[in-house]
Amino acid sequence: MxxxxxxxxxxxxxxxxxxxxxxxxxxxVFPNPKVGAIVVVDxxxxxxxxxxxYGEEHAEANAINKLNSSITNATLYVTLxxxxxxxxxxxxxxxxxxxxxxxxxxxxxxxxxxxSGGAExxxxxxxxxVENVCTEKSKKLNRRxxxxxxxxxxxxxxxxxxTLDGFIAEPSGHSKWIxxxxxxxxxxxxxxxCDAILVGRRTIExxxxxxxxxGYGKDPRIIIFDSKNKNYxxxxxxDKNPIIFSGxxxxxxxxxxxxxxxxxxxxxxxxxxxxxxxxxxxxxxxxSDFFDELHIYYAPKMIGNGKPLYTGYNTLAKxxxxxxxxxxxxDNDIKITFHKGI
Amino acid sequence: MxxxxxxxxxxxxxxxxxxxxxxxxxxxVFPNPKVGAIVVVDxxxxxxxxxxxYGEEHAEANAINKLNSSITNATLYVTLxxxxxxxxxxxxxxxxxxxxxxxxxxxxxxxxxxxSGGAExxxxxxxxxVENVCTEKSKKLNRRxxxxxxxxxxxxxxxxxxTLDGFIAEPSGHSKWIxxxxxxxxxxxxxxxCDAILVGRRTIExxxxxxxxxGYGKDPRIIIFDSKNKNYxxxxxxDKNPIIFSGxxxxxxxxxxxxxxxxxxxxxxxxxxxxxxxxxxxxxxxxSDFFDELHIYYAPKMIGNGKPLYTGYNTLAKxxxxxxxxxxxxDNDIKITFHKGI
Numbered sequence: 001m002x003x004x005x006x007x008x009x010x011x012x013x014x015x016x017x018x019x020x021x022x023x024x025x026x027x028x029v030f031p032n033p034k035v036g037a038i039v040v041v042d043x044x045x046x047x048x049x050x051x052x053x054y055g056e057e058h059a060e061a062n063a064i065n066k067l068n069s070s071i072t073n074a075t076l077y078v079t080l081x082x083x084x085x086x087x088x089x090x091x092x093x094x095x096x097x098x099x100x101x102x103x104x105x106x107x108x109x110x111x112x113x114x115x116s117g118g119a120e121x122x123x124x125x126x127x128x129x130v131e132n133v134c135t136e137k138s139k140k141l142n143r144r145x146x147x148x149x150x151x152x153x154x155x156x157x158x159x160x161x162x163t164l165d166g167f168i169a170e171p172s173g174h175s176k177w178i179x180x181x182x183x184x185x186x187x188x189x190x191x192x193x194c195d196a197i198l199v200g201r202r203t204i205e206x207x208x209x210x211x212x213x214x215g216y217g218k219d220p221r222i223i224i225f226d227s228k229n230k231n232y233x234x235x236x237x238x239d240k241n242p243i244i245f246s247g248x249x250x251x252x253x254x255x256x257x258x259x260x261x262x263x264x265x266x267x268x269x270x271x272x273x274x275x276x277x278x279x280x281x282x283x284x285x286x287x288s289d290f291f292d293e294l295h296i297y298y299a300p301k302m303i304g305n306g307k308p309l310y311t312g313y314n315t316l317a318k319x320x321x322x323x324x325x326x327x328x329x330x331d332n333d334i335k336i337t338f339h340k341g342i
Numbered sequence: 343m344x345x346x347x348x349x350x351x352x353x354x355x356x357x358x359x360x361x362x363x364x365x366x367x368x369x370x371v372f373p374n375p376k377v378g379a380i381v382v383v384d385x386x387x388x389x390x391x392x393x394x395x396y397g398e399e400h401a402e403a404n405a406i407n408k409l410n411s412s413i414t415n416a417t418l419y420v421t422l423x424x425x426x427x428x429x430x431x432x433x434x435x436x437x438x439x440x441x442x443x444x445x446x447x448x449x450x451x452x453x454x455x456x457x458s459g460g461a462e463x464x465x466x467x468x469x470x471x472v473e474n475v476c477t478e479k480s481k482k483l484n485r486r487x488x489x490x491x492x493x494x495x496x497x498x499x500x501x502x503x504x505t506l507d508g509f510i511a512e513p514s515g516h517s518k519w520i521x522x523x524x525x526x527x528x529x530x531x532x533x534x535x536c537d538a539i540l541v542g543r544r545t546i547e548x549x550x551x552x553x554x555x556x557g558y559g560k561d562p563r564i565i566i567f568d569s570k571n572k573n574y575x576x577x578x579x580x581d582k583n584p585i586i587f588s589g590x591x592x593x594x595x596x597x598x599x600x601x602x603x604x605x606x607x608x609x610x611x612x613x614x615x616x617x618x619x620x621x622x623x624x625x626x627x628x629x630s631d632f633f634d635e636l637h638i639y640y641a642p643k644m645i646g647n648g649k650p651l652y653t654g655y656n657t658l659a660k661x662x663x664x665x666x667x668x669x670x671x672x673d674n675d676i677k678i679t680f681h682k683g684i
Binding site: 162163164165166167170174175177178283286296298300301302303304305308309310311312313314315316318320322323324327329331332333334336338 | 504505506507508509512516517519520625628638640642643644645646647650651652653654655656657658660662664665666669671673674675676678680
């Protein structure tokens with residue numbers, strides 16, 4: 001019994017180090033998850049690695065390829081179940097050789113049905129497999145990835161740029177610019193980490209935005225929400241092959257429309273959706289259960305009238321379950337990031 | 343010429359250390375300024391001190407009292423002109439002995455006419471006096487003190503507690519509570535550093551607030567702004583000898599009313615005024631030139647209707663000259679502190 005407890009503590013200790021490896025990755029891995037791996041022999045870490053970039057080596061390969069193949073009885077700690085499928089790379093289960101590895105410890109099973117099953121393959125190869133060590137930490141590190149597969153919808157980030165008194169535009173709709181250039185650049189960077197970006201029709205008509213990452217990285221696919229099914233002319237985004245959800249796809253129930261759009265985007269494998277406005281679109285999402293992060297930029301202005309950031313009606317008792325995740329500032333602008341429901 | 347430049351650099355170097363001493367003080371010194379002093383002989387710092395608490399020894403005394411009186415040719419660096427008047431303590435100029443000190447370097451002259459003149463007295467005692475070394479840093483450290491004497495009005499702090507979408511109460515006026523307990527405690531601490539607290543009549547009628555520091559320190563004097571000159575009943579603050587500015591003192595011009603109230607509070611020596619609401623009172627101050635800090639607490643709620651934090655009308659082009667000073671958070675509430683016009 002005592003030995004089991006000691007082994008469990010040891011596994012958690014090494015898994016936390018593997019998680020630190022995983023956390024070295026940045027959004028270059030998207031839509032893949034951030035994964036770290038370490039190899040332990042006789043309680044010594046002899047190798048480590050993490051998945052650095054989508055399409056490149058997985059964490060397991062980065063840790064194992066450095067090893068001398070004569071080692072035996074090693075334990076591999078990996079923050080996600082080793083993949084079993086031929087994707088951009090060979091299956092990781094192929095390189096976890098039972099001559100070298102007697103044990104594999106896994107933080108979280110792979111929620112992607114195409115890639116999962118690695119644990120079973122390893123067991124069939126006579127390797128001891130321990131699952132669910134520090135699972136929540138691995139999932140937290142990969143909120144976008146796990147939300148997509150577990151909830152079968154994109155991970156949804158709502159972004160608002162507002163005055164201190166809650167207006168996202170003057171009464172005319174004019175909003176250039178509420179926030180400063182540095183704030184807007186940070187939005188361009190955020191866009192480069194997202195697979196799709198959604199705005200309502202009126203935002204296109206009022207702002208004629210480009211909705212690109214402005215060169216910071218990939219451009220998300222543009223999604224337009226248009227329940228009125230209006231005709232579009234001359235707007236910039238029309239050259240970028242947007243997906244338009246029009247009156248034919250939508251009805252008068254904003255919640256049903258959100259479910260429809262998210263389900264379509266899931267089927268097209270868009271893992272992360274950034275919703276940029278306007279007020280009514282953002283408010284529909286805020287009042288749904290279908291968002292994961294809220295990013296609010298406050299500029300040091302007050303205008304007392306205009307387009308409100310939130311168009312619904314609540315009392316103070318309404319609990320949005322918003323948990324403060326991060327505060328940034330860009331000169332005198334402030335960015336507040338909330339996570340929902342953790 | 344070279345020697346002069348070197349001496350100037352040396353003076354700035356030591357004054358920065360004296361300023362670090364001054365910065366050790368907290369609001370226990372209010373309404374006195376934060377002052378630091380160091381004694382230098384042959385380029386060595388042989389003593390230092392700062393003013394710790396209102397009514398206790400000044401910085402100069404704390405630095406000089408530790409010294410052996412046989413030292414000669416010392417330089418005293420002090421962040422505020424040594425006082426020349428008999429206040430709670432003997433004049434500092436009395437203890438700066440020309441047998442010990444050949445030079446006194448001062449960051450900022452004392453703006454308080456009752457206490458100033460120290461530099462001249464020292465010169466008359468055959469001590470070389472150098473003024474205006476790191477002046478702005480000393481003034482920045484003592485914004486409340488310098489604003490009071492230089493602008494002949496209290497230093498004004500505006501405090502707002504709001505939802506993310508800019509409402510300070512539900513439509514009924516109900517606002518208990520927008521922010522969480524820790525946020526409210528931080529307001530109680532802020533109150534304990536202020537000499538007076540101002541609210542509009544409607545805030546008294548709607549909230550019946552206590553407006554005290556809740557035991558964190560001294561309670562500010564309560565000031566009520568009541569242009570309608572209504573009768574009050576049974577409200578808590580009436581037991582606390584509030585100063586009520588009523589219709590007899592005020593007119594229909596909010597800006598003139600602010601000037602009148604600030605001038606009265608200056609004449610009563612209230613150095614720092616905290617303005618806590620409601621929306622119209624805060625908005626009148628925001629649209630005046632008569633505020634120095636804006637503290638906004640955001641709670642993670644959106645209600646879409648209610649009493650707005652700002653009741654004026656502007657375009658996005660309006661520049662409030664708000665400079666981000668500090669961001670705090672209390673669990674999921676965020677506090678943003680702006681300074682005006684620096």
